[in-house]
Amino acid sequence: MPKTNNNIAVIGAGTMGRGIAQVFAQSGFEAYMFDAYPEALTSASAQINKMLDRAVEKGRVTAEDATATKGRLHYVENLSDIGTQPLVVEAATEKLDIKIAILQEAQQHLTTDGILASNTSSISITQLAATVDHPERFIGMHFFNPVPLMKLVEVVRGLQTSDETAQRTIEIAQAVGKTAVSCNDHPGFVSNRILMPMINEAIFTLQDGVAEPKAIDDIMTLGMNHPMGPLALADLIGLDVCLHIMEVIFRDLGEDRYRPCPTLRKYVAAGRLGRKSKRGFYSYE
Numbered sequence: 001m002p003k004t005n006n007n008i009a010v011i012g013a014g015t016m017g018r019g020i021a022q023v024f025a026q027s028g029f030e031a032y033m034f035d036a037y038p039e040a041l042t043s044a045s046a047q048i049n050k051m052l053d054r055a056v057e058k059g060r061v062t063a064e065d066a067t068a069t070k071g072r073l074h075y076v077e078n079l080s081d082i083g084t085q086p087l088v089v090e091a092a093t094e095k096l097d098i099k100i101a102i103l104q105e106a107q108q109h110l111t112t113d114g115i116l117a118s119n120t121s122s123i124s125i126t127q128l129a130a131t132v133d134h135p136e137r138f139i140g141m142h143f144f145n146p147v148p149l150m151k152l153v154e155v156v157r158g159l160q161t162s163d164e165t166a167q168r169t170i171e172i173a174q175a176v177g178k179t180a181v182s183c184n185d186h187p188g189f190v191s192n193r194i195l196m197p198m199i200n201e202a203i204f205t206l207q208d209g210v211a212e213p214k215a216i217d218d219i220m221t222l223g224m225n226h227p228m229g230p231l232a233l234a235d236l237i238g239l240d241v242c243l244h245i246m247e248v249i250f251r252d253l254g255e256d257r258y259r260p261c262p263t264l265r266k267y268v269a270a271g272r273l274g275r276k277s278k279r280g281f282y283s284y285e
């Protein structure tokens with residue numbers, strides 16, 4: 001049975017969940033990972049092992065540490081097998097009904113003072129907190145992709161989140177080598193409230209025929225010192241994800257300036273979702 005100290009359970013073993021579990025395991029936590037689809041667990045395990053093996057080859061991690069990290073990762077096919085945990089992070093598909101159902105079950109696997117967190121990019125933490133028994137111990141732990149490389153955890157406080165939960169969450173993020181920055185729950189939090197309208201504006205700029213995609217991105221990388229242009233970044237994130245977040249911000253803030261660009265809608269309707277579909281503003285064939 002899982003121990004109850006220095007443990008974490010991650011629900012959802014996709015892009016984000018597997019990265020979160022890996023980072024915790026590398027920092028000495030026993031990390032239990034559950035996904036509703038066993039193939040996601042198989043793929044997570046293969047990807048994490050490959051990354052660790054490559055890190056050993058490059059001399060960034062010792063073989064002993066890589067083996068120990070692998071030993072601390074537990075891939076479970078039934079949610080009930082995650083045991084009782086002081087921290088459960090939900091990192092499943094960005095759909096409200098899926099998350100609410102997961103949280104109902106996950107809260108039964110918390111220690112009496114355990115923290116339940118969501119990695120959601122756009123769903124209200126306050127709204128999710130209202131569906132669980134202890135909203136004061138519910139919080140947003142917004143990791144960034146790729147999780148092992150990105151330093152930031154945006155710690156999002158819902159209206160009901162207690163000071164103690166917020167403080168403990170910051171300490172946990174620091175314990176796994178991340179920099180935690182706090183904000184209050186509001187549509188898009190800080191990160192996507194600023195990033196997504198910038199990407200949306202870049203798409204309006206393209207739509208208005210001001211410049212070609214490469215020129216728009218070159219102006220932003222070379223002139224603004226951004227590591228990547230907004231259109232290339234949109235392709236990396238996924239245009240469907242960008243549209244979904246803009247729709248949430250537009251709906252919840254209700255101002256015209258957040259209106260999703262029609263060209264963004266058109267690309268998503270055409271299945272040009274960016275890198276994952278091999279075509280977005282750029283081609284990845």
Ligand SMILES: NC(=O)c1ccc[n+]([C@@H]2O[C@H](COP(=O)([O-])OP(=O)(O)OC[C@H]3O[C@@H](n4cnc5c(N)ncnc54)[C@H](O)[C@@H]3O)[C@@H](O)[C@H]2O)c1
Nearest residue numbers: 012013014015016035036037040091092093094120121145
């Ligand atoms: N991808 C990003 O750049 C990014 C960045 C920050 C936050 N997020 C957020 O992280 C969360 C996960 O995103 P992702 O990109 O990893 O998605 P993903 O599609 O790669 O992974 C989601 C996983 O959830 C699993 N899942 C679906 N229903 C489930 C259920 N009922 N129980 C358990 N697992 C279930 C799926 O099988 C899949 O493996 C979302 O809330 C998203 O908004 C994503």
